[in-house]
Amino acid sequence: MNRTKPVLIYDGECSFCQRWISRLKLVAGDRIEYLTSREASETTGRFLQFSVMDYERSIQWIDLEGNVSEGAEAVFKILGSASGKEWPLWIYQHIPGFALVAEWGYQKVTESREVPGTTASCLLGKER
16 A cells, blocks of 8 residues: 555554654655554554554554554664754664664663653753
């Protein structure tokens, strides 16, 4: 299925995720369709292939061709799409061990995203 915009599905209940998306919107604007996991599963009915566990585990990135990425890989694809800079994704895909470390870091942030004073809250600073 061809799309006019890539789609980013994120946890709309997570304040860390909301803040990250707000910052992404400043860079990417409307070149990306942003949906909370609730909007994606309940409202649109377009993404029935994802489970609640998929959304709890990671963001979901659906590119223009319908390919799905999640976790750190999705972050690097989003950054490339938003900024036009493909080198971070190239590093993720080609430097041995980098993807493993990036995915580990993504999981650590995911595990601590709602806990004040942890890695996740420190990455974005204080909420404005």
